[in-house]
Amino acid sequence: MELLINSFVVICLVSGLVFFAGGSVGIIRMPDFYSRLHPAGKLDTLGIMAVVLGLALFELKQWSLASVLLSLKMMLIVFFVFLSSPTATHSIVDAGIRAGLAPWTKTKRS
Amino acid sequence: MKFFGFLIVSLCGGLLLYASSEFPDWGDPDSPASRHLSPHYIEESLAETGVPNLVTSVLADYRSFDTMFETAVIFCAGLACLLLLRKYKPETDRYYRHIPTGVILHFKNSRKSLPVGSEFELMDADWVPYDLVIKTVCRILIPFIQLYALYVVAHGDFSPGGGFQGGVIFGSSLILLAISYNLRTAVQRIKERVLGFLCVLGVLIYAGLGVLCMFLGGEFLDYSRLAAILPADPVHVRALGMLGVEIGVGIAVMAVMAAIYVNIASAGRHDEGL
Numbered sequence: 025m026e027l028l029i030n031s032f033v034v035i036c037l038v039s040g041l042v043f044f045a046g047g048s049v050g051i052i053r054m055p056d057f058y059s060r061l062h063p064a065g066k067l068d069t070l071g072i073m074a075v076v077l078g079l080a081l082f083e084l085k086q087w088s089l090a091s092v093l094l095s096l097k098m099m100l101i102v103f104f105v106f107l108s109s110p111t112a113t114h115s116i117v118d119a120g121i122r123a124g125l126a127p128w129t130k131t132k133r134s
Numbered sequence: 135m136k137f138f139g140f141l142i143v144s145l146c147g148g149l150l151l152y153a154s155s156e157f158p159d160w161g162d163p164d165s166p167a168s169r170h171l172s173p174h175y176i177e178e179s180l181a182e183t184g185v186p187n188l189v190t191s192v193l194a195d196y197r198s199f200d201t202m203f204e205t206a207v208i209f210c211a212g213l214a215c216l217l218l219l220r221k222y223k224p225e226t227d228r229y230y231r232h233i234p235t236g237v238i239l240h241f242k243n244s245r246k247s248l249p250v251g252s253e254f255e256l257m258d259a260d261w262v263p264y265d266l267v268i269k270t271v272c273r274i275l276i277p278f279i280q281l282y283a284l285y286v287v288a289h290g291d292f293s294p295g296g297g298f299q300g301g302v303i304f305g306s307s308l309i310l311l312a313i314s315y316n317l318r319t320a321v322q323r324i325k326e327r328v329l330g331f332l333c334v335l336g337v338l339i340y341a342g343l344g345v346l347c348m349f350l351g352g353e354f355l356d357y358s359r360l361a362a363i364l365p366a367d368p369v370h371v372r373a374l375g376m377l378g379v380e381i382g383v384g385i386a387v388m389a390v391m392a393a394i395y396v397n398i399a400s401a402g403r404h405d406e407g408l
Contacts, residue, residue, distance in 0.1 A: 107271055
């Protein structure tokens with residue numbers, strides 16, 4: 025049981041770190057404003073979800089009221105990040121389009 | 135005039151720089167602060183104030199006088215913003231929308247106005263359609279942000295937090311309302327008069343607690359004197375006094391944040407902004 029939980033925690037943490045690494049590379053490498061926001065939004069939601077889920081599970085190994093409350097608070101953080109981060113990304117993209125920034129295309133527009 | 139201003143600023147700056155050369159070195163273990171003061175705070179603060187959070191006990195008890203004037207500085211910032219920016223003359227260039235049909239009326243340079251109600255509503259000049267996603271998420275999140283702000287204010291004695299942080303979080307929830315809907319909605323929810331009153335009330339609570347302690351026979355802001363009127367044991371009464379002070383700070387900071395935002399975003403007209 026211990027081994028099972030531990031391995032699940034490690035899988036969660038590693039996948040979260042993969043998301044963070046990929047997102048960071050994406051923010052630097054993507055060509056324009058809109059496509060850079062895509063990895064930024066993914067990184068915030070999915071990366072944080074995986075990492076915090078792993079940490080909350082790790083905390084639950086000692087089954088007590090304090091640890092359950094702590095993991096519940098962690099999951100609340102995930103919930104609010106899940107709500108607010110995509111909304112923030114959405115609103116930034118919206119503002120970019122309203123301000124008249126054209127999306128990047130591979131061929132130069134004449 | 136500009137020259138005199140420059141002269142005064144450089145004189146004050148030079149004096150401050152000159153005085154700072156007398157300070158002890160950064161992290162000097164022999165300086166008076168690290169020899170007497172910090173060890174006293176670290177070793178005695180729990181026994182003397184009954185507050186587990188060292189930072190709060192230093193901020194709101196040992197250096198309470200200092201914090202009171204920090205609150206006054208924030209109050210002055212809000213007041214200066216109001217005095218410099220506020221314009222009371224209403225805008226003559228107005229847009230109204232007829233709600234049932236969606237027809238937009240533009241009033242140019244006229245003193246006439248339409249009754250705002252279920253038929254007509256005032257509209258921003260650079261109005262953008264409401265975004266359902268942003269509106270809904272902000273409506274869900276704002277109560278939680280405000281609840282969290284109250285938690286931060288109330289929990290300042292035990293964990294990181296306090297009046298300044300909680301007030302800023304609460305103020306930012308009002309700013310979020312103004313951004314996600316429009317400035318008019320936020321100003322309708324919390325009127326300018328209420329904001330001004332809350333600015334004053336916060337500082338007044340702080341100073342009033344100090345004066346109350348004087349009336350009860352102690353020194354200014356000596357919270358232990360509050361034991362005479364509060365039904366709590368004398369060890370805990372200092373923490374309660376700090377809580378009262380933190381609530382005052384939180385109210386003042388919240389109101390000043392919102393007031394500064396409303397004044398700057400609408401250039402003092404309080405009608406439309408970001």
